[in-house]
Amino acid sequence: MTRRPSFAVATALAVSTFGLAAHAVGTRAFDLGTLDDLSGGELVATSVDSLGRVRAGLSLGTVSLGDPSSVWSALPLADGSVLLGTGNDGKIVQVRGAQASIAGETGQLAVTSLTLGWGGAVYAGTMPKGRIVKLEGGKVTTFVDLPETDHVWALVFDAKAQALYAATGPQGKLWRIDRAGAAQVYYDADEPHLVSLVAGPGGALYAGSSGKALLYKITGPGRASVVYDFPGEEVRALAVGPHDTLFAVSNEYGEPPEIPRRPAATALGNAGPVTAARPKAGKGTLTRFDADGRPERLLRREDTHFSALGVGDDGRPYVGTAHEGRVYTVDDAHTSSVVADTDERQVGAIVLAGAHKLIATSDPAVFHEVRGTGGASAVWTSKPLDAGLRAHFGRLSWRSTGDVELSTRTGNTLTPDTTWSDWSAALTAPGVVASPAGRFVQVRARFARDPAAVVSQVLLPFVTDNLRPVVTSVDAAPKGAAVPSRDALPPSGGELAAHTSVLRVSWKVDNADADPLRYRLAYRLDGQAQWRDLTRPDEVVTKTEYEWETATLPEGRYRVRVEASDDGANPPDRAERHALESGAVLVDNTPPSFARLATQGRHVLAEVHDGLGPIARVDVAFDGRTEWHPFLPKDGVFDEAIEALDLDVSTLVSAGAHLVAVRAFDQAGNAVVREIELK
């Protein structure tokens, strides 16, 4: 969503990630125009692209897989069913129509990969014992236990070479296995894991590693070259595209959260809920390599790493995210689209080519059959848009090709619930929103009437309630000096700030609706009733401070009044204002004077007078030096406009004649200096 030029809106109440644009005084708008704006809500059989267009997307069926929590691999079979390799109980689930059943149990933690092999048998790679099992005739048998291998991450069957290749970890080995189950190391990488594998153009194998995220091209036993060194840690998935292209998904994870060392007794204790911190989502990148091996980055997401990759019948890559369970695609022009938005956390497998198209997700494990594009259920729903305050909504507008129906609903909770209004009657053309006033609003678009329709530039103006700004404090201090704390004692002693006739008036305002404010200042002498304008009538003060030149004012104690008003952003009948006056502010621009200054032995006798008082400090320096020594008055406290002092300087100067400079300050920092000779 773009942010229109004008005032920025960031109310104290608003938590929306959307910017809000202003059209006129008090009127703002939700402007949904980017992929992130439009994909923040719910996409049911709809798609949003990076050009801000919403259209019909993949229509998904839903079959819950029950006990499994994750899907790692998918294999459509010729009979129309689909096998899914799942975790965390190592089951192979078969989905036929809307029914899921257990086709085999491997006894392992997860079935990470599935492929058809010799004689149409299904071969499944598992973890964590490095086992490949064969599923044939409804029976699971161990095909091979790979030595020095814990995890089988990917399988590729090469019918021509009559070999099954297995990418494994944690020794980073690529195994070649013959029909009898005899395994040989085909390539031994320096990386701990080879996590992805694909048979590429020209008979070469491509393997992606975990560790330094390397893409290997393996052309024969022990013969490999690194095609690309990706940033990050992992080349999670590979797929062959049209025209001898290769798609690669790589991920950057960063440092995982620290896991406390597990006590050995845990292994014999009773299992309980696991609440250890989860790592943050990483960053995912989709890269295309052309037939000459030249890379081109097609898609990058900073908010999620990718967990699955498939190539569609249209030749485009489809990547599944590991966060929020979405499927993105990108075209040659780098226009990316969200084509599916599932309720699950991760996409585990994508098959969008061939007769059986599916998206399988994890956490929880769900099988989504791709039924087509659009349909009666194709609905795009925005995320709840937060106006910050109760708002009245104006004319909902959008641009579209084809027939779509838009409607709205409103409420006052961040998450829509039963207190929200019903969806408004559908608008087939831009029109005034019929939903009642509310802080939150959602916009919905239906594509049932025209699967080819495209919607873009959804704009929803609104005006929020105008709340009165409240001035909560007004302070004044000499320019350059800190405003004295209201809660703590002032410092004891020390140098006084240099006098200035300029006072800095500052104030705080509670402006709940964050509309622009204008301030007007006035002052009066303490004890008088008449306020005098401090700001000119045409002077627009929008900052919460003001410098006040007091040199021409009679000395005395003043009060300053600050009035806040939002009349600059609201019509007169809606404008609100509030004023607050300060405490007494001292205006004193005249220094004190010495009524008496004399010496008596090693004592300096002085009497200092000030107009408003009190005297704040008296100190002395000797013989032209700038080291000043403070003294207290005779009565011990500087608290009056006239103070008498008897300064015993015998401990500060040696015997003999000295020139003594005596300096006196008043409370406003005005100072006077006189000299006297000490004999």
Next chain:
Amino acid sequence: MRSSSIVVAAALAGLGLTLPLAAPTAHASGPGGPIMPVSEVKPGMKGYGLTVFRGTEPERFDVEVIDVLTRFRPNQDLILVKTSHPRLEVARVVAGMSGSPVYLDGKMVGAYAYGWQFPSEAVAGVTPIQSMLDELARPLPPMLGPTPLPSVRASAAAREPDTQRYAGDVGAYDLRSHARQLAQASPALAGGRAVPASTPLLLGGCSDGTLRLARDLFEPLGLDPVQGGGAGTGAIDASARYVDGGAIGVQMVSGDMSAMGTGTVTRVQGNRLVAFGHPMMNGGVSALPTAVARVVWVMATQSRSFKMAESVRPLGALVNDRPTAIVVDDRAKAPTFPVEVHIEGVDGAPHPDWSFRVAHDKFMGPSFVSMAIGNAFDTTTSERRDVTWHARTAITVRGHGTVTVDDVGVSVGGTPDVQDWAHARAVRAVGALLNNPWEDVVVEKVDARISVRFARDMVHLRGAEVLADVVDAGQPARVRLHLVPWAGREETLDVEVPLPPELAGREVEIELAPGWAEAPELPTPDRLDDLLANLPRGAYEPDTLVASIRLPEQGVAFRGHVASRLPPGAFDALRPAHDSRAPEPFVSYLRTSLPLHRLLDGKDRVRLRVRPVLH
């Protein structure tokens, strides 16, 4: 100083006054004669009691009611009586006479159950019979064949709270903690000072160390272990039956060692009887073997007198252990399992093989396994020499095969204390299995083979150094160990620790520790099979050094599986956010076990850098 606290149930009888009685037997079904409610008991009433002072025949002792203490326990009165019998003039209050029936006006009024320590007169407390009969009438889990195994086979409907089960993670099973839990859970024993009823637990074939361990474990439960001998040589009188006033034993271990809780039958009704007049361990529904007992002698002491007895005929089982009585069914057969101990390496030992049968009980089982192994070891190897030993214990569980656990140790200057066996892995394994929360198990056999060397066969890890602090990727780290034997000069041993190539460019820390102190990563068990799989893997081979290197990858453990060194994407996929029944994450370590052929003591760590190598 004499204590004012109440002790063991007691009964009094006239020494030498043998009065054969036509007491009903367990097979002589019937009401067992009239009973007198407490409300009819008055001070000064006189009557008699029945108990066995010697042999198997009950004798009379005289009784005079002092008064009735109302609400002595919750909903239970206590009748205070004076007793007289020539033997009780000496013994005063006798542990083991708990349950002796008391009659007034020819009606059974209750059972002797309580006494006071250091008594100066023969005064005891009588538990009213009605309170005991209430327990007899309490429903029990259905009998299945000759073996009730209430804790094993009880139907869900009839099953009662399992008061004997260890409360806590099975992996943290500890025999002493289990004993403390049971002691705290026993209302009759809570607080200790107020009413510490106890039952003499007569131990036969035990060393002093075994007796100390028994006291540690059982005294807090109200049992009073005493060296009694008489392991029970078999049926002296195969026709022996339970009779009112007859001696009864609860046989918790038999064979080369015996342990029998001794008391007196109060009342036989059909195939069941009540005895003791107080709980044995207040364990509720139980399954402990019982036997008709023969009293050898009433030992009189100042602090507490007790009956010395032995079993003469195993018969029935204790099926319910309640605050006012134990309930025994003579048709029931309590499960036991054999414990065999074979000790090698003690030349000329006359008795290297030991054989026991231990009650199949959640607490008694591991308790007597520890005592049996410890007793056999202590007795066979008793020497004032250093001992190095390695016990390999095979535990056979019905339907689940056999698991083997290792215990090792070095004892300086003599045989290790029997009490150390309470913490042995073998004992903890038996305890974990019997107390597992998933399913009831039947332990079929425990077979411990202990090899002994009279030597301090251990070296201390004085320190370690890397021979090169920078190592090329793919090459192993070479570490020199400085080992100090018990006697002799410091030795050095160079070992190689493999380093995975992915550590290239990293600083690496290698932790060095004895194999017996290091465990591989194991999954938290979710079922019995998981626990069984984990038990043998609780440590590396004891005579090895384990080098552990922390790896950048993480792993998970879940439902019997351990997946270590996972790529971050797989690690994320394995851990669902929607379900807390998720794999447990752990830091991956590469552990290498290096044979030392000796036990090691001490730990150390060394650091080095792995240099990337350009090929």
